[in-house]
Amino acid sequence: MxxxxxxxxxxxxxxxxxxxxxxxxxxxxxxxxxxxxxxxxxxxxxxxxxxxxxxxxxxxxxxSAPNEVNAPCPVFEECGGCTYQNLTYEDQLLLKKKFILDILKGFNIEEIYEGVEGSKNSYEYRNKMEFSFGDEYKDGPLTLGLHKRGSMYDIVNTDVCILVDEDFRDILKAVLSYAKKNNYSYYHKRTHLGLLRHLVLRKGIMTGEILVNFVTSSQGAIDEESLVDTILNLPLKGQIKGIIHTVNDSLADVVQEDSGKILYGQGFITDKLYDLSFKITPYSFFQTNTIGAMQLYSVVKDFVGTGKNKVLYDLYCGTGTIAQVLSPCADKVVGIELVEEAVIAARENAKLNGIENCEFLAGDVLEQVDTLTEKPDVIILDPPRDGIHPKAIWKILDFEPKSFIYVSCKPTSLARDLPFFLEKGYEIKRVKSVDMFPQTPHVETVVLLSR
Missing domain, CATH: 2.40.50.140 (Nucleic acid-binding proteins)
Structure with a gap:
């Protein structure tokens, strides 16, 4: 034994x-x-x-497994950013299909499941990355990158990361060199002492615009002028639109702002989905795979159908991307989002795109749905990974639209939520997955539920 x-x-x-x-x-x-x-x-x-x-x-x-391949990234075995670089992309898609069918096996979707649509780009697809300062081992030299696989504290230098493009890698190298040259300390998660916390990079994949967010604690000062010069002197393919210094004294290992200062340019970038432009601020939600987002939203639009709807609700709407993409499909679209900054950006984006039939409300879906009075034809649900709040789901179901379209980024949460819709008399009509996150286990799944 x-x-x-x-x-x-x-x-x-x-x-x-x-x-x-x-x-x-x-x-x-x-x-x-x-x-x-x-x-x-x-x-x-x-x-x-x-x-x-x-x-x-x-x-x-x-x-090795019979279908195992050599991972192209030299730090794949140590880094926690990827999981399946040791499989071909075709095998990754088969694996994700297996995950979905296993997790949703109680819902009899085998005959209607439309499979997993692969990402157009399996590498260099990310438009955002949060890098952490730290060391690869206790009392080791300063490094900047992603968490070591299975570790909350150790950081792997990921200046070779191939989930992001060359501009991200070059900025990471330059910023790490700048930090070492100035002998800055990093913020220790155990003692809560130290200065450097994160480097957050965002890039408009369709526009080439880059936003740099340098995050520190308040335990010291940085040479801001030298930081700006270091970044602006890089020969990048894209264009630096803004460099921000954020101060964050939260004890949690998250990127948030206690105070912020624009060191160069502006505090946002823009990117495009189809013919629509979107303003992206440091903390607003925007799908991390821009090309993949257009693939995903095309599936959602297909599930909505070609008929004209009077009212469409987009719950958990983020910066209003789905709402604006679907605006031609309805007389009115109402979006709800918890993050107020994202709602402000959604309103600005709608104005920027000349869209007049979208309304965005800031607040928790659980509370904001009580303020809605119009009966929707279709409700789009794109909740966070944990799914829909159990108390909110009954309120949402009480609207009794002709259809729900559930966009899920975590299939186990989807499996937990689906029985509520079935109990209310809805049936699963179509299911399709879109791979937004190659080299990882994550996959988006879109479900059409109709009466």
Missing amino acids: VKKGETIDITIDDIKFPNKGIAHIEGDKKITIKNAIPGQKLTVKVKKKRRDKMDAIVIEKLQ
């Missing part, structure tokens, strides 16, 4: 969302290993043991 702490050899025979390789030992007892893929033979160490399952970590890979 295998015990906790024991080292054993196993073969991965299944995989579960998002990255849990499964092996079976001692009959049908399951052992779970993160970041493993079917077919791999591994030496693992048991870390947790329960009655019918165990968790383990990889000690050594004995044999």
Whole structure:
């Protein structure tokens, strides 16, 4: 009998969302290993043991999976930014299809599932990246990049990251060099002492406009003039539109603003979806894969149909991208978004695009739906990863539109929410996934529910 702490050899025979390789030992007892893929033979160490399952970590890979490939990124094994670079993109799409069908197997969608539409770009597709300052090991040299796989504290230098384009990599290298030259300390998450916290980069994929947000604590000062010169002197393909210095003293490891200062240019960039322009501020939500967003919204538009609707609700609307894309499909579109800055941007974007039939409300969907009086024909739901608030979902269902279109970025949350719609008398008519996040387990799934 295998015990906790024991080292054993196993073969991965299944995989579960998002990255849990499964092996079976001692009959049908399951052992779970993160970041493993079917077919791999591994030496693992048991870390947790329960009655019918165990968790383990990889000690050594004995044999690759038959379909495994060499990851093009040199830090793939250490970095937590990617999960499946060791699979071809075609195999990644098959894996995501398996995830969706496994998670939604209780809803009998096999006959109507329209598969996973792949991203036009499987690399260099991200228009935003949050890099963290830190060290790769305790008391190591300053680095800037993404969290090490499985670690809350260690940071891997990702100046070779291929999820972002060359401009991002060049800015990262230059900023890290600037920080080392000035001998700045980084903010320690345990002690809450130190200066440098994050470098957040945004780029308009269609416009080439770049916004740099340099985030520090208030525990010291930076040479702002030198920072600006360092960035502006880079030979970039895109154009720097703004450089911001944000001060954040939150104890949480999140990017937020206690105070901010524009060091150069302006505090926003613009990007385009189809023929529409969108102003993107440092904290407003905009899909991280611009080309993929147009693929996703085309699916949503297809599910809405060609008939003219009187009223359409776009709940969890962000900066109003879906609402404005769908504005030709309705006499009126009403969007609700919790982040007030995003609502302000949505209103400005609608004005910028000459769209007059979109109205945007700031507030929690749970509360704001009580202010809506018009009966919608279609309700678009694009909630955060955790899905729709259980109390909000009943209020939303009470509008009884002819159709709901649920845009889900986490299939397990979708599986939790779907029974509420079925109980109310709606049926799943169409399901299609769009891969917005190549090299990762994440995938968007669009569901059409009609009476």
